Amino acid sequence: MELLQDEATRQAQLDRMKRRATALLILATVIFFVTRILEPRLPWIAIVRATAEAAMVGGLADWFAVTALFRHPMGIPIPHTAIVPARKDRVGRTLGAFVQKNFLTRDVIANRLRSLDVATRLAHWLSSPENVRQIARHAASSLASAAQLVRDEDVEAFIDRGVEERVRAIKAAPLLGRLLSVITADNRHQELLNEAIRLAADAVEESRALIRLRVEEETPWWVPSAIDDKIYRKIVSAIERTLIEVRDDPEHPLRERFDGALEDFIEKLNHSPAVAARIESLKEELLLSDTARRFSSGLWGRAKNALVRYAEEPDGFAPGTIERAINAFGEAVTADPELLQKVDNFVVDVAMFLVDRYQSEVAELIAHTVASWDPEMTSRRVELAIGRDLQFIRINGTLVGGLAGMAIYLISKLMA
Numbered sequence: 001m002e003l004l005q006d007e008a009t010r011q012a013q014l015d016r017m018k019r020r021a022t023a024l025l026i027l028a029t030v031i032f033f034v035t036r037i038l039e040p041r042l043p044w045i046a047i048v049r050a051t052a053e054a055a056m057v058g059g060l061a062d063w064f065a066v067t068a069l070f071r072h073p074m075g076i077p078i079p080h081t082a083i084v085p086a087r088k089d090r091v092g093r094t095l096g097a098f099v100q101k102n103f104l105t106r107d108v109i110a111n112r113l114r115s116l117d118v119a120t121r122l123a124h125w126l127s128s129p130e131n132v133r134q135i136a137r138h139a140a141s142s143l144a145s146a147a148q149l150v151r152d153e154d155v156e157a158f159i160d161r162g163v164e165e166r167v168r169a170i171k172a173a174p175l176l177g178r179l180l181s182v183i184t185a186d187n188r189h190q191e192l193l194n195e196a197i198r199l200a201a202d203a204v205e206e207s208r209a210l211i212r213l214r215v216e217e218e219t220p221w222w223v224p225s226a227i228d229d230k231i232y233r234k235i236v237s238a239i240e241r242t243l244i245e246v247r248d249d250p251e252h253p254l255r256e257r258f259d260g261a262l263e264d265f266i267e268k269l270n271h272s273p274a275v276a277a278r279i280e281s282l283k284e285e286l287l288l289s290d291t292a293r294r295f296s297s298g299l300w301g302r303a304k305n306a307l308v309r310y311a312e313e314p315d316g317f318a319p320g321t322i323e324r325a326i327n328a329f330g331e332a333v334t335a336d337p338e339l340l341q342k343v344d345n346f347v348v349d350v351a352m353f354l355v356d357r358y359q360s361e362v363a364e365l366i367a368h369t370v371a372s373w374d375p376e377m378t379s380r381r382v383e384l385a386i387g388r389d390l391q392f393i394r395i396n397g398t399l400v401g402g403l404a405g406m407a408i409y410l411i412s413k414l415m416a
Contacts (some may be wrong), residue, residue, distance in 0.1 A: 010384055017391035024398050025059035028052050050409035051402045058401015062394045069390075070379040084382050085375035091382075092370025096363035104359040110348050119343035126330025172283045173276035177269035184262060190250075193258055197247045204239050211236060 035049035067073045068081040084091065102108070125131050204211075215232045216225075246252045268275040332339065370378065383390070 007384065010387055013388055014384060014391070017388040021059075021063070021391045021394035021398070024395055025056065025063065028055035028059055028398055028402065032056050047406060047409050051406040054405020054408070055398045055402030058404070059394060059398030061401075062397030066390045066394055070383050082379070085379045088373065088375055088378040089367075089371045091378075092367040095370065096366035099366060100359050100363040104355055104362060106352055106355060109351050109355050113348050113351055114344065117344070118347045119340040120334070122343070123330045123334040123340065126327065127334055128330075129327060132327045132330070168283075171276070171280075173269045173279040176279065177266050180262065180266050180269070184266070190255065193255065194247060197243050201240065201243050204236060204243070208236060 029052075031052035032049060035045050035052060038045050039049055064073050068078070069083050071085070072078060072082050212229070212232045215235065216228045219228055219231070242254075246254045249255075269279070334340075373381070
């Protein structure tokens with residue numbers, strides 16, 4: 001709407017200048033005829049007649065020249081008139097080549113981008129939490145819209161393939177061996193054993209009734225209940241005593257056996273082909289199980305729902321990881337001159353790639369666009385783009401012609 005208003009304003013200004021130039025030409029013509037009639041009675045008025053005559057000739061000549069650029073003067077198809085409509089295809093090619101050679105060049109683009117200091121402006125812009133929030137909102141809205149368009153089955157299959165490829169590429173046994181080696185360093189695995197003992201003690205305490213029931217079920221029917229209760233107490237007491245002894249004695253044989261079993265398992269993970277094959281088999285079973293399928297389905301479903309909720313109610317969410325990361329990047333770039341320079345160089349490199357790749361396409365686009373225009377529309381657009389300046393040529397031609405006519409008349413009189 002603003003563009004249409006701008007064109008309407010420029011068209012009104014152009015029409016107004018045309019009327020002024022035409023009015024000046026008419027005025028010169030009227031003066032010429034009036035002075036021509038009065039000249040026999042008023043000889044001194046000859047200088048006015050000569051001035052008006054030259055102004056009229058100059059104004060007509062410039063009117064013809066300006067009009068001939070865009071249309072046939074008075075509709076008469078005079079040769080070499082209506083130049084713009086007749087040569088619009090060549091004008092389009094010339095304009096495209098001009099833009100390509102003078103604007104879309106490496107030196108022009110690079111110098112302009114470096115003078116703009118893009119990195120600093122971008123870094124300051126990204127340092128504003130509100131701007132980062134806007135980026136996250138627009139990104140979430142775009143992703144949410146895209147998520148609604150794709151089929152869930154396709155995305156889940158894509159996730160499945162990605163997970164399977166990455167997991168299959170990893171040798172699970174050596175990785176598990178290295179992980180356990182890290183855990184056992186500095187006897188950290190004993191802390192895990194202590195935690196396991198604590199959990200076992202809690203489980204025994206919570207399962208007393210179940211243990212009592214199992215003892216009663218396993219003993220013959222004729223064994224008295226008092227005996228069952230005594231057996232139950234012995235079992236629970238033995239378990240609790242053993243757990244307490246292992247917990248309180250760092251040198252307990254069970255801890256030593258745990259250390260030995262763990263070291264032996266790590267050794268097999270790192271060097272036993274049979275154990276490695278077994279681990280790989282378990283990994284394949286896990287990949288082919290319904291659990292893995294449900295993982296990809298649940299992962300995509302949660303991500304999709306989160307995007308939709310954020311897009312619908314962005315103000316209901318606290319700043320997320322992406323927003324904090326973008327904001328931190330802006331602050332880091334602002335504080336690091338070397339990084340600013342690298343970002344500037346990156347922007348220039350990207351622009352240079354685009355210039356090298358697409359400058360000829362831009363020139364072709366300009367030429368093709370102009371060629372597709374209607375000749376009369378082309379003429380109107382070019383005239384409107386130039387605006388009032390050509391009408392000033394008509395005005396100047398009338399005035400300069402009049403002055404030239406006056407000067408010629410005076411010189412001729414002085415030489416007589």
